[in-house]
Amino acid sequence: EDQVTQSPEALRLQEGESSSLNCSYTVSGLRGLFWYRQDPGKGPEFLFTLYSAGEEKEKERLKATLTKKESFLHITAPKPEDSATYLCAVPGAAGNKLTFGGGTRVLVKP
């Protein structure tokens, strides 16, 4: 069974203080790894898909990287609007069932 573990559970940052979130996974065969952002009271919003080790994707202050066992979401010089819960997920064999990690709740203080 696919497993996804995220750490830390919560992260408090000062504005401008860069940091990284970890997502480690155990799957029978990697068919991609997703990162989503979830704001309070809202549904998860898609950020990135990574498919192979060594792949990187960037969006504004966020950069996602992938190795064979884990993915990192780097937040560079975060702003208060980056405060959210960040979720990673892996798809099942048919590609249409996502197994999510527990998320990392990020709070960026001004």
Add this chain to the structure above:
Amino acid sequence: DTAVSQTPKYLVTQMGNDKSIKCEQNLGHDTMYWYKQDSKKFLKIMFSYNNKELIINETVPNRFSPKSPDKAHLNLHINSLELGDSAVYFCASSRIRDSGANVLTFGAGSRLTVL
């Protein structure tokens, strides 16, 4: 022009009651899902329909019954509600792709509280 819309957003009810949550998507996707997010924020899939056909049915009590009248709608009916059913229920949709994984678009969630 919300892409995936769920109603109601909040639902407070007594144990033993029956309730429904409705979901509609206007993205032209062919697959829809129900996910449950518990108090610890874990998101777990419950059901998935592709073109009105049930394709994923996780270990969910049979008090939960999804219904898809067409590929743009997926409703969730819950019978004999229990305290443990309290959670946020998310509807999502995607388009099945020939290669690569499917990107899911989520609704805003329906918070169910059972008293």
